Structures are given as C-alpha cells and as structure tokens.
Amino acid sequence: MNLTDIHDSSSTPARRIWLPAPGITVILSILFKLALLAFNAVPFNGDEAIVALMARHILRGERPIFFYGQAYLGATDAWLVAASFSIFGETIFAIRVVHILLFAGVVFTTYLLARRYLQSEWGARAAMLWLALPPTMLTLYTTATLGGYTETLLLGNLLLLMAGGKWLMSERRRVGRWLLFGIIAGFAFYTFPLILIYLVPIGLLLLYRLRLKAWREYLIAFLGFALGSAPWWLALIQSGGALVAELTGSAVAGTVEAAGALGGLGIRLLNFFLFGAAAWWGLRYPWSAEFVVPVWGLGALAFYLGAFGYAIKRGPRVLWGMIGTLLLTFLITPFGGDPSGRYFLPLYVPLAIFAAMLLQRFCKQNVIIASLLLTLLLGYNVIGTLAAAAQNPPGITTQFDPVTWIDHTRDQELIDFLLAHDETRGYTNYWVQTPIAFLSGERIISAARLPYHLALDYTPRDDRYPPFTQAVREAPRVFFITVNHPQLDALLRQRLAELGVMFQEQPIGNYHIFYALSRKVEPEELGVW
Numbered sequence: 001m002n003l004t005d006i007h008d009s010s011s012t013p014a015r016r017i018w019l020p021a022p023g024i025t026v027i028l029s030i031l032f033k034l035a036l037l038a039f040n041a042v043p044f045n046g047d048e049a050i051v052a053l054m055a056r057h058i059l060r061g062e063r064p065i066f067f068y069g070q071a072y073l074g075a076t077d078a079w080l081v082a083a084s085f086s087i088f089g090e091t092i093f094a095i096r097v098v099h100i101l102l103f104a105g106v107v108f109t110t111y112l113l114a115r116r117y118l119q120s121e122w123g124a125r126a127a128m129l130w131l132a133l134p135p136t137m138l139t140l141y142t143t144a145t146l147g148g149y150t151e152t153l154l155l156g157n158l159l160l161l162m163a164g165g166k167w168l169m170s171e172r173r174r175v176g177r178w179l180l181f182g183i184i185a186g187f188a189f190y191t192f193p194l195i196l197i198y199l200v201p202i203g204l205l206l207l208y209r210l211r212l213k214a215w216r217e218y219l220i221a222f223l224g225f226a227l228g229s230a231p232w233w234l235a236l237i238q239s240g241g242a243l244v245a246e247l248t249g250s251a252v253a254g255t256v257e258a259a260g261a262l263g264g265l266g267i268r269l270l271n272f273f274l275f276g277a278a279a280w281w282g283l284r285y286p287w288s289a290e291f292v293v294p295v296w297g298l299g300a301l302a303f304y305l306g307a308f309g310y311a312i313k314r315g316p317r318v319l320w321g322m323i324g325t326l327l328l329t330f331l332i333t334p335f336g337g338d339p340s341g342r343y344f345l346p347l348y349v350p351l352a353i354f355a356a357m358l359l360q361r362f363c364k365q366n367v368i369i370a371s372l373l374l375t376l377l378l379g380y381n382v383i384g385t386l387a388a389a390a391q392n393p394p395g396i397t398t399q400f401d402p403v404t405w406i407d408h409t410r411d412q413e414l415i416d417f418l419l420a421h422d423e424t425r426g427y428t429n430y431w432v433q434t435p436i437a438f439l440s441g442e443r444i445i446s447a448a449r450l451p452y453h454l455a456l457d458y459t460p461r462d463d464r465y466p467p468f469t470q471a472v473r474e475a476p477r478v479f480f481i482t483v484n485h486p487q488l489d490a491l492l493r494q495r496l497a498e499l500g501v502m503f504q505e506q507p508i509g510n511y512h513i514f515y516a517l518s519r520k521v522e523p524e525e526l527g528v529w
Helices: 022-038 046-059 078-089 093-120 122-133 134-139 149-164 174-191 193-228 228-239 244-248 254-258 260-278 292-316 317-332 342-365 367-390 408-420 430-439 466-474 486-498
Strands: 069-073 423-428 445-450 480-483 506-507 511-515
Touching: 022 093, 022 122, 022 134, 022 367, 046 078, 046 093, 046 430, 046 506, 069 174, 069 228, 069 342, 078 093, 078 149, 093 122, 093 149, 093 342, 122 367, 134 342, 134 367, 149 174, 149 193, 149 342, 149 506, 174 193, 174 228, 193 228, 193 317, 193 342, 193 506, 260 317, 260 342, 292 342, 292 367, 292 511, 317 342, 342 367, 367 445, 408 430, 408 506, 408 511, 423 466, 430 445, 430 480, 486 511
Parallel strands: 423 445, 423 480
Antiparallel strands: 480 511, 506 511
C-alpha cells in the first residue's frame, strides 16, 4: 500500500491516500486472475478453442482475417494468441496470458480516465481498484476469450483518452494525431464492432466541441478509419452486403422477432434493465437467473442506483452517451434479445467512474466511511466470483445453456480413449468439437453436425470450420459424441438400430461416445435434426 501523502487535486482539503498505488493495483488484477486459473475456475470453451485453433494455424502459415464462422469479428485476438503460443507453447495458459495482460492495460487506462474525469487521485485509485476486482461478468469475459472483448475494452479506453483531452487539439502534428485516432478507431471496429458503443458518443462529443470548423480533421479521421477497418469493408463488398445482417444481430434475432413488435420491445427492455443490468452490476451471473448473495447484493444495488443518480448531472456526457448508445442498440436491433449481459462490458468504465464519483463525495465528509463502502463493494465482487468458481461445473462459464456445462477435467481421458480405439474422425456438437481438436493437437477431428439443445434444433452456423467437416466426410469410419443429452442418446441408439448398424457405447464424464460402428453413418441418415 502507498501510505505517502498524496493530495487530491480537487478543492477539498488535502487528505492522506489510503489506497494502493496504480502499479500495485495492476499487479493485484493480474494475481487475482492467476489465482482463478490455478484452480481451473474458468473452463475452456468452444469459442476459446476456435481462437486457439486459428492461432495454431497462423503459426503454420494460415492468414485468417476473420473469426472462423463469424465474418464480422476480426482475427486480432487469434494473432495475439499466436504470438503468445510462439513464446509459451500451445497451451490454454498461453491463451489466458494474452487477456490477463490486456486487462491489466484496461485497468491502468481506466485509472487515467478517472483522473481526468474526477480530478482526484483518491477517486481515480478507487475506480481503478474496483475495476481490478470487478463483478464476475467482467472477470469472465476478460479471462476466457470469445474473440475480442478485452481488446475492445482497451482500445475503447484509448479512444476515450485521445478524444477527451487536448491530445487531438494540439497544433503539433495535428494531421498525424487525427489520422492515428481514425486508424485506431477503424482497427477497433474491424476487431469487434462492439466498439461502436464508444465511437458513437465520442463522435458526438467531438462534433459538439468542434462543430463543423474541424471538417478537415474529420475527413482525416475518416480516412484513418477506412484504413484501419479496410479488411471489414473488403469483406462487406465480397459478401454482397450480407455482413450488415451479421453486424445488426441476425444470428440472435429469433427471440425478439417471434414475440411481435410490442412483445419484442418488452423483451428488450427487460433484458436491458433487469437481466443485463443485474449481470453488469454483479447481482447475478451471466449464465444464471439466481441472484448472488442476495442480502449483500441489495446493498450493492442501492449503492449503484445512488451512484447513477449522483452522476446524472455530474457524470461526463460521453460516459452517459455510451449507456444511451447501448440502450438504443437494444431497442432497435435483435441484440436486445440477448439477456446474458455480455454487451454491457464497455459500460464497466462508466460504472467504475460513477461509483468512484459517489465514493469521492463520501470521502470529502469522512474517508473512513468511503473506504469502508469501497471495501464492501470489492468484497461483494470477490465473494461472488469465488462462489461461482467453487461450483465447478459450470465454474465461471460463458455457457448459458446447462446442456453445454461440460466437465472439461475429463477431456484428456476422452482423447486417450478415442486414440486407443483408433477413432479419430466423427460427429459431435460445437462445444465438444473445437476443444477436443485443439487439446488433441488436431489428431481428433470432428464436424459440429449434432444438435446440443434439448429441443434438438440445429443451425449450420455451428459448423464453423469447413476443413474439419471435409476431413470427416472423407474418413472411412466415424464416431458420435453427445454431451448431457439422454434424449439424443436414445434417438441415436434407435436410428442406428433401424439402419442395422452395430456399435458400442462408452460414457466418460458428461460425454457419451458411440464408436466402433459396423459401417460409416452420416448425420443426415440418422435424421436427428
């Protein structure tokens, strides 16, 4: 702890800072994540394995531009993981190291933003400390990669820093500064269009401050944006515009569209103000509707509501603009049908700063009370995260459907069994396919052609890597692997028997393996979807 006298730059009387120095807080955020990894609290998942496979293929000469099967997400994350693989080897730890370091950058840049907005060292350190030990959802999505969330948070903070101060206004190398700002904005958009939650309010802020007199600078920034996001625009042209549908949430449109206009609006509002906000504030886990430590959570809820009320007039407009942009996105696009809360991730910076703003107000009256409140908030965040880690499976998981809560401690046992029986090609679902392919060094290849939902519905979108499917199609024999799905198991037994195909079965943890088939059978023959 730094116990030296550091004074607030506000007009309040000088007071001793009893909070960790910024460097110590960054280290604390790293140690907290390393502790979670040491206890395998964050399961390896299918989306993470896709990034890992892309990174491995990059080291073998492949040059992906987009996320396999999702052409609106850039391959930035895979390239960073590839660099980590070249240093640490092709391990899950090497994937997680990338995001631990990126998140350390998010924590530090949040401190810089808080110092600018709050004009207080105590408040800046409080915001930084809160973000270093955050609600479970932020820990989850900045530990297990899904293709670009942590990068987006870091790049968004950098854009806020560049646009919010005097950096863009300086006459020194003015053209270069605006061009760099545009390139970073464009690259962030290519990496993950979620950056629009930052770019829309930042653009409005610049337009409000500079009006049209800075039209030359705007053109320079647009040029930089076009350069930084060039791969995305080339893909848009090649797709004939189909990329726009992906960007506007076509993949998650089903729930809200089925409910009709009025019902869809109700679902969007419910997902924003109840489910999304509850996960954002740490009151529930993204994968569960149950509230976390309810009594303590009610206290946290009261504080956050107070913080937002206090920040209505005092909070920076650009931060309120981020919240408004996400709300508008929920109201007018199918993304409003997602109740997980993951699209709220950019709003952790406004939450941290608004919370620190209210804590700073208490600090002016009594630093002990302010410190106690901060301690209670941090305690709630940490206890909630550790409670989730202790319940494994599912652990701290990105999986919303309990059917996909897989006990990955049995993965190596599954791999060993398949290799021992010379079963290296087969069919399964997406959440089994990619982790087993990566962990087996791609000795075991499967196609994601089986449903995993209990209703047995299937979407071809799950089959994201055509070379794997082609390899299985060309194989002389195949296996079938299901997970947590007795109904599908029974259906496979029935259909294989009807086809006169002999087979053997083996359960391993959550996995159920159908192997040693007397002839090759394709999923289409089984009619399971």
